[in-house]
Amino acid sequence: MSRLHDEQLIPVREIPKRVCKREGKDISVQAAYRWVRRGLAGVKLEAIYHAGVLCTSIEALERFDDRVTQARCGKSTEQAPPTKAANERMKLKLRRALA
Numbered sequence: 001m002s003r004l005h006d007e008q009l010i011p012v013r014e015i016p017k018r019v020c021k022r023e024g025k026d027i028s029v030q031a032a033y034r035w036v037r038r039g040l041a042g043v044k045l046e047a048i049y050h051a052g053v054l055c056t057s058i059e060a061l062e063r064f065d066d067r068v069t070q071a072r073c074g075k076s077t078e079q080a081p082p083t084k085a086a087n088e089r090m091k092l093k094l095r096r097a098l099a
Contacts, residue, residue: 004048007057012036012047018061035064041071 010018015032035045036054046060 004046004055004057004060007059009048009050009055009057012045012054012056015056015061018058040064041068043067043071 012032013029015035016027016029019027021027032045033054034040036047036056037044039045043064045056045064047054047056049055
């Protein structure tokens, strides 16, 4: 079962009203449907049919944005946890500061 059922659904045709403008222009409805069917940067927008209407969710749009950003930039929008080496450096720095 898709997690979209537990999220705030919006019709795909309303996506242009909810996303940032590009170069001062609204995103087209056709672009929103392409994100579902073909994807963008190898990432597809999650969607389901609800009462005969193709819908996605606000949360799915956020996940889509994060994944597209990661695919295009090679970076995650979420901060990665510190590595073991970074933790050790931080501990050493704190010990020196407290000494």
